[in-house]
Amino acid sequence: xxxxxxxxxxxxxxxxxxxxxxxxxxxxxxxxxxxxxxxxxxxxxxxxxxxxxxxxxxxxxxxxxxxxxxxxxxxxxxxxxxxxxxxxxxxxxxxxxxxxxxxxxxxxxxxxxxxxxxxxxxxxxxxxxxxxxxxxxxxxxxxxxxxxxxxxxxxxxxxxxxxxxxxxxxxxxxxxxxxxxxxxxxxxxxxxxxxxxxxxxxxxxxxxxxxxxxxxxxxxxxxxxxxxxxxxxxxxxxxxxxxxxxxxxxxxxxxxxx
Numbered sequence: 001x002x003x004x005x006x007x008x009x010x011x012x013x014x015x016x017x018x019x020x021x022x023x024x025x026x027x028x029x030x031x032x033x034x035x036x037x038x039x040x041x042x043x044x045x046x047x048x049x050x051x052x053x054x055x056x057x058x059x060x061x062x063x064x065x066x067x068x069x070x071x072x073x074x075x076x077x078x079x080x081x082x083x084x085x086x087x088x089x090x091x092x093x094x095x096x097x098x099x100x101x102x103x104x105x106x107x108x109x110x111x112x113x114x115x116x117x118x119x120x121x122x123x124x125x126x127x128x129x130x131x132x133x134x135x136x137x138x139x140x141x142x143x144x145x146x147x148x149x150x151x152x153x154x155x156x157x158x159x160x161x162x163x164x165x166x167x168x169x170x171x172x173x174x175x176x177x178x179x180x181x182x183x184x185x186x187x188x189x190x191x192x193x194x195x196x197x198x199x200x201x202x203x204x205x206x207x208x209x210x211x212x213x214x215x216x217x218x219x220x221x222x223x224x225x226x227x228x229x230x231x232x233x234x235x236x237x238x239x240x241x242x243x244x245x246x247x248x249x250x251x252x253x254x255x256x257x258x
Contacts (some may be wrong), residue, residue, distance in 0.1 A: 004066055004067045006036070007038075008039050008069075009052065012111055016056075020034040029072070033048075049063065071190065097124040100123045100193060102122075102139065103151070106141075119137065127238070131221070134158040135156065136156060137154070137156075138155075138172045138180055140154055141201055144198050144204045149225060150226075152226060153223065154170075154222075154223050155220075155222050155224070157218060166187070169184070169185065169220065170220040171217055171218060171219050173217055174215045174218075175209060175214055179199065184200060193211050195209055197209060
């Protein structure tokens, strides 16, 4: 893995308009130390990395493994009082583009979701009818969210504040242990710090996931089917939807009778 500490220190220092001596004063070290860090003749200790992280408000892992000269101010978002790198692609008119995570690359997304170089190599599309916000397209696998077909793409709008998760809506979640999942979500953060994930296909059991295992949250914005439905499939889909709606109504009746 390439280390970017030296060039990041120089880039961030210059971006703040600081001399090496001024940065040294902020970090309580010598100007000579800053110079050796930037020339890569020595490496900062973990204590100095902590100071750099605090001063520039950037997590240490991002300071070490990402080339921040390729990031802009809008490439960062605030998550739980942390400034996190969030790669954003724009076109010549400075309009946000939608990165498409292909099926074959979906497993690698977990490792590259915060890496500008990884995001940069993804194919991109533009859908002008979407509302403002940052969007990304994710592939759907399996039949847990009928009538969404296997191979379809769901385009989600990035959710920064987890308190904005609205129960009963569908979201794409990038999770630490389950990878990319698309489910109907119920917000239990205030109850037990978790999210309950349900499939629209009742064959699949609901389950809960700790919110700390969720790396990214994208709210459903639209979907793109890559295959046409046959007449028989549409009939089956209608029947399944009818049973699903019936199940919801029965649950509601049960709750009222309690």
